[in-house]
Amino acid sequence: MTEAFGFSLPTTVLLLNIGIVSFIGIICLIGYFKTRRWQRIFSTTLTGVLLVVFIFLFIIFPLSNNIRVDDNGVILNALPFGNKTIALNSAEIAGIIDWQESRDFEPTLKTNGASTGSYKVGWFKLRNGSKAFLMTARSKVFVFKSEDIYYLISPDELEKFSQAVFSRSQSL
Secondary structure: OOEEEEOOOOHHHHHHHHHHHHHHHHHHHHHHHHOOHHHHHHHHHHHHHHHHHHHHHHHHHHHHOEEEEOOOEEEEEOOOOOEEEEEOOOOEEEEEEEOOOOHHHOEEEEEEEEEEOOEEEEEEEEOOOOEEEEEEOOOEEEEEEEOOEEEEEOOOOHHHHHHHHHHHHHOO
């Protein structure tokens, strides 16, 4: 049986993303109405493509991110940074930590990810020098380690997620 856990964008991040997409949309409209002939085609095509890319990167992908726990492991859907599956039978499970208290797990360098305030999704380098995949909107996270990669996950229902992971890992 698969349990799904939501991963919501913080309201401030969602509003910022909508603002960025709206700004690009306004630029696209201005380019269409203020240019003539071939310049109109060029500017509208360029900003239109940019608008579509930004809609996917800033609205569709973040809203489609989710976390699932099934009998095989934890499945992370974090587009465009990848889909990851953590096999519970081979993962070291640390449990819930707060990186503000346990500073070794604090992300210090974004290598391929998105980060706005406490919202962090993608690949990061931790203070302890390890490579990590994060999916969080707060400093309190659930920590796994698999194949020298740390996974710091914080779904909306962190305690329920923790219970699901521990119950599945004990049944293996």
